[in-house]
Amino acid sequence: MDMNLKLKIWRQTNNKSEGHFEMYDVVANEHMSFLEMLDVLNEDLVNQRKQPVAFEHDCREGICGTCSLTINGQPHGPNAGTTACQLHMRFFKDGETITIEPFRAGAFPVVKDLVVDRSALDRVVQAGGFISVNAGQAQDGNAIPIEKERASQSFESAACIGCGACVAACPNGSAMLFTSAKVRHLGLLPQGEVEEEQRVQNMVAQMDKEGFGMCSNIGACEAECPKEIQLYNIAYMNRAYFKAVFSGEE
Amino acid sequence: MNLDSKIPAGPLAEKWTKYKSTMPIVAPNNKRKLEVIVVGSGLAGASAASSLGELGYAVKCYTFHDSPRRAHSIAAQGGINAAKNYANDGDSIYRLFYDTIKGGDYRSREANVHRLAECSVNIIDQCVAQGVPFAREYGGLLENRSFGGVQVSRTFYARGQTGQQLLIGAYQSLSRQISLGTVTMYNRHEMLDLVIVDGKARGIIVRNLLTGKIERHAAHAVVLATGGYGNVFYLSTNAMMCNATAAWKSVKRGALLANPCFTQIHPTCIPVSGEYQSKLTLMSESLRNDGRVWVPKKKEDAEAIQQGKLKGVDIKEEDRDYYLERRYPAFGNLVPRDVASRAAKVECDKGHGVNPTGLAVFLDFSAAINRYGHMEANKRGNHNPTNEEVIALGEHVVSAKYGNLFEMYEKITGDNPYKHPMKIYPAVHYTMGGLWVDYNLETNVPGLFATGECNFSDHGANRLGASALMQGLADGYFVLPYTIGTFLANDISTPKINPDLPEFLEAEKRVKDNINHLLSVQGEHSVESFHRRLGKIMWNHCGMARNEAGLKEGIEKIRALREEYKKNVFVPGTNDEYNPELEKAIRVADFMELGEVMMLDALNRSESCGGHFREESASPEGEAMRNDAEFTYVAAWNWNEGKPEMFKEPLVFENVELKTRSYK
Numbered sequence: 059m060d061m062n063l064k065l066k067i068w069r070q071t072n073n074k075s076e077g078h079f080e081m082y083d084v085v086a087n088e089h090m091s092f093l094e095m096l097d098v099l100n101e102d103l104v105n106q107r108k109q110p111v112a113f114e115h116d117c118r119e120g121i122c123g124t125c126s127l128t129i130n131g132q133p134h135g136p137n138a139g140t141t142a143c144q145l146h147m148r149f150f151k152d153g154e155t156i157t158i159e160p161f162r163a164g165a166f167p168v169v170k171d172l173v174v175d176r177s178a179l180d181r182v183v184q185a186g187g188f189i190s191v192n193a194g195q196a197q198d199g200n201a202i203p204i205e206k207e208r209a210s211q212s213f214e215s216a217a218c219i220g221c222g223a224c225v226a227a228c229p230n231g232s233a234m235l236f237t238s239a240k241v242r243h244l245g246l247l248p249q250g251e252v253e254e255e256q257r258v259q260n261m262v263a264q265m266d267k268e269g270f271g272m273c274s275n276i277g278a279c280e281a282e283c284p285k286e287i288q289l290y291n292i293a294y295m296n297r298a299y300f301k302a303v304f305s306g307e308e
Numbered sequence: 309m310n311l312d313s314k315i316p317a318g319p320l321a322e323k324w325t326k327y328k329s330t331m332p333i334v335a336p337n338n339k340r341k342l343e344v345i346v347v348g349s350g351l352a353g354a355s356a357a358s359s360l361g362e363l364g365y366a367v368k369c370y371t372f373h374d375s376p377r378r379a380h381s382i383a384a385q386g387g388i389n390a391a392k393n394y395a396n397d398g399d400s401i402y403r404l405f406y407d408t409i410k411g412g413d414y415r416s417r418e419a420n421v422h423r424l425a426e427c428s429v430n431i432i433d434q435c436v437a438q439g440v441p442f443a444r445e446y447g448g449l450l451e452n453r454s455f456g457g458v459q460v461s462r463t464f465y466a467r468g469q470t471g472q473q474l475l476i477g478a479y480q481s482l483s484r485q486i487s488l489g490t491v492t493m494y495n496r497h498e499m500l501d502l503v504i505v506d507g508k509a510r511g512i513i514v515r516n517l518l519t520g521k522i523e524r525h526a527a528h529a530v531v532l533a534t535g536g537y538g539n540v541f542y543l544s545t546n547a548m549m550c551n552a553t554a555a556w557k558s559v560k561r562g563a564l565l566a567n568p569c570f571t572q573i574h575p576t577c578i579p580v581s582g583e584y585q586s587k588l589t590l591m592s593e594s595l596r597n598d599g600r601v602w603v604p605k606k607k608e609d610a611e612a613i614q615q616g617k618l619k620g621v622d623i624k625e626e627d628r629d630y631y632l633e634r635r636y637p638a639f640g641n642l643v644p645r646d647v648a649s650r651a652a653k654v655e656c657d658k659g660h661g662v663n664p665t666g667l668a669v670f671l672d673f674s675a676a677i678n679r680y681g682h683m684e685a686n687k688r689g690n691h692n693p694t695n696e697e698v699i700a701l702g703e704h705v706v707s708a709k710y711g712n713l714f715e716m717y718e719k720i721t722g723d724n725p726y727k728h729p730m731k732i733y734p735a736v737h738y739t740m741g742g743l744w745v746d747y748n749l750e751t752n753v754p755g756l757f758a759t760g761e762c763n764f765s766d767h768g769a770n771r772l773g774a775s776a777l778m779q780g781l782a783d784g785y786f787v788l789p790y791t792i793g794t795f796l797a798n799d800i801s802t803p804k805i806n807p808d809l810p811e812f813l814e815a816e817k818r819v820k821d822n823i824n825h826l827l828s829v830q831g832e833h834s835v836e837s838f839h840r841r842l843g844k845i846m847w848n849h850c851g852m853a854r855n856e857a858g859l860k861e862g863i864e865k866i867r868a869l870r871e872e873y874k875k876n877v878f879v880p881g882t883n884d885e886y887n888p889e890l891e892k893a894i895r896v897a898d899f900m901e902l903g904e905v906m907m908l909d910a911l912n913r914s915e916s917c918g919g920h921f922r923e924e925s926a927s928p929e930g931e932a933m934r935n936d937a938e939f940t941y942v943a944a945w946n947w948n949e950g951k952p953e954m955f956k957e958p959l960v961f962e963n964v965e966l967k968t969r970s971y972k
Contacts, residue, residue: 072885089581091720097586097836104834104880104889112888114374116547118587120716121472122378137719144719169518170886177495180375184487188480189439193359193785196430196437200394203448213441213466216473220377243439250439 230271350379352760353533355784361485384471412768542843769918831876
């Protein structure tokens with residue numbers, strides 16, 4: 059079934075210019091994904107020799123973390139546990155006006171229209187989000203048994219796709235959920251436990267340096283996370299951080 | 309041109325070990341002085357860049373994404389193979405080697421594949437050490453499952469997100485090297501040309517995607533880990549930005565493209581729903597462990613389903629044709645991908661398809677839900693469970709195994725796959741063909757290496773499931789870091805390469821001229837519309853079944869499309885800004901040339917093998933028929949200014965006897 063939609067889209071030439079909203083009409087259908095609906099709009103704009111709306115996307119399977127749209131005020135739109143690329147038009151109504159903005163956060167400057175720069179997240183990982191092992195140094199994969207439940211908990215945290223929706227959802231622009239998921243993913247595993255004290259301190263320091271805000275336990279990050287990363291990751295990180303800071307060893 | 313594969317002498321199982329211990333290497337003090345460019349940050353690129361960094365080389369790594377963690381390796385779902393034999397089911401390095409050679413329909417090199425099987429065991433160890441949270445048994449040990457084309461359980465996995473977890477492992481290693489300063493990362497930089505100085509690959513030309521600035525980057529050697537070219541078909545399971553430009557530009561500078569017609573069509577993808585469709589979504593092969601593939605036996609039932617009058621669950625058991633189990637009793641639903649895809653096409657072509665377009669078959673989990681439900685009830689001491697109890701327990705087990713895939717299916721289609729069988733259809737997924745490389749993973753251009761899907765070396769005419777991740781990581785962690793030394797050992801006194809050399813300036817000009825041309829056409833049709841048309845030509849003429857007349861016609865069509873593109877494409881905006889339409893325009897132009905070489909290769913190879921099915925070469929039962937007497941070779945193509953030439957590398961089998969591949 060065809061749907062006639064009005065789109066209110068954020069347009070901004072680059073990070074030095076002022077942005078503004080513009081209105082567009084588009085005819086979509088319920089089987090399209092949200093991004094395919096934007097493709098239709100863009101093809102239309104190109105055919106009218108206008109500038110298409112810049113938005114980032116890649117795998118369109120909900121796993122690469124590239125798409126970064128705020129839809130009707132919510133990062134990745136209305137559906138729980140769903141990235142914008144996995145959102146389908148059958149969740150919208152004919153005649154509806156949809157507002158589309160980039161992920162908004164102080165640490166994510168706008169590149170163009172709906173595209174933002176999330177490289178700060180990479181730098182947080184570079185500060186310590188790894189296990190220091192070179193290729194070729196590993197022992198047999200089964201040498202250290204890991205309790206199934208523990209491995210599964212680690213996986214839950216490792217499922218983070220690094221999209222930054224948690225930051226965009228947070229009124230403080232905090233990256234605590236992102237950072238804590240990495241700290242917990244690695245810290246729960248015997249291989250990662252060794253470096254935990256250093257890791258958590260370095261990653262938190264980098265997070266602050268990048269200009270991410272503080273956590274005030276609002277919980278919007280958890281509500282908007284497309285991979286449903288839970289708030290207890292933050293509790294885990296706080297515990298690890300205090301343990302590291304007060305352990306007295308430097 | 310003589311293609312020297314440089315396969316070391318000696319018995320198959322000893323070649324790699326012996327070669328590794330005797331090959332030229334570079335001393336640590338010299339490694340620091342040698343620069344290496346790695347293009348791509350997926351499994352093959354990130355693992356290569358981080359390992360080279362660990363060894364002490366000065367590495368520069370490039371990705372067109374905003375972060376190295378976005379590469380499309382991340383979307384791999386099912387798993388990664390390794391000959392660990394943890395399942396104690398008779399697996400071994402030789403068996404993995406043999407399965408891969410057979411699965412590839414005897415069109416890959418024995419020595420390369422054996423090395424891959426040897427490295428497979430180290431990959432699992434490495435990934436566990438990096439913190440990859442693989443699935444585990446209750447005893448805390450690693451769990452395995454089976455995949456298509458093999459009869460052992462050797463696939464390691466992390467739910468349906470194995471690629472993501474392995475890529476994050478490699479990304480974290482890469483991040484560590486970036487923080488240590490051994491790797492300089494260039495995000496949002498796309499390689500648009502290769503620079504050759506005195507016959508050696510010495511640099512690349514890149515476009516900064518944020519500013520449009522064309523930059524010259526030099527190094528002692530260049531590694532391409534830029535993935536496959538499946539997006540030449542427009543619709544594929546590849547991510548939207550996957551493209552062939554880096555590899556194709558290298559072909560235009562003299563590298564050879566091997567077996568370009570070998571394309572993998574994956575049997576289990578969500579079917580096309582309309583003209584606006586931008587990509588296809590894969591449903592992991594692991595689903596065929598428990599899902600049964602079928603279509604209605606009676607054509608009238610299929611038609612009623614197509615018209616929406618009946619649903620799959622309405623069809624009685626005796627009226628269902630489990631055609632894979634019927635045709636291939638030994639492997640059943642776990643036949644290799646090429647076989648499963650063709651079988652689906654046969655049923656749909658006969659009119660037994662199960663969606664409005666008639667291009668879909670069922671993948672049904674009801675039997676598995678039932679089986680697991682009874683097992684779970686027994687475990688709980690309930691030997692007389694009700695039907696509802698069985699289904700609830702069974703769905704729980706299936707959800708634990710494939711939950712995220714079922715969710716993804718439901719999000720896209722709106723159907724609940726626990727209650728109704730999934731509808732699936734084959735789609736382009738992977739390209740076995742790629743840059744020709746020797747045993748060192750070096751192309752015919754000295755100093756230019758290719759790893760992962762970007763090269764052609766290990767999968768022959770058909771790749772087995774869970775082997776792409778294995779190859780990408782084997783190349784990057786365990787092969788290239790050694791073999792690149794064979795080239796660089798001769799370069800220890802070569803000073804830093806100067807990016808102001810005339811060769812660099814010339815390549816830069818070529819890139820700028822090409823961009824200026826694309827922007828100046830100001831024609832009537834969007835890049836997207838050309839790409840869609842290209843995809844249709846490729847799918848119709850060089851898709852799941854190919855024949856001489858169709859290929860010849862396809863070649864004419866693609867040439868005409870290319871001419872039209874030059875005169876009538878419209879690219880909005882300028883070069884000096886963030887301009888995704890321009891990025892796409894460059895990539896589509898390259899796909900249009902590459903597509904022609906794919907068709908020429910498909911035309912030349914008049915046998916059927918693996919994913920390449922020539923209708924002229926089939927048995928009376930419709931099975932693919934190889935022609936070993938004429939085609940036991942690698943076909944490597946150059947571009948030659950639009951008049952491609954083919955060079956042969958004969959394949960020598962010393963250990964494996966060439967047989968008709970049978971899964972019956």
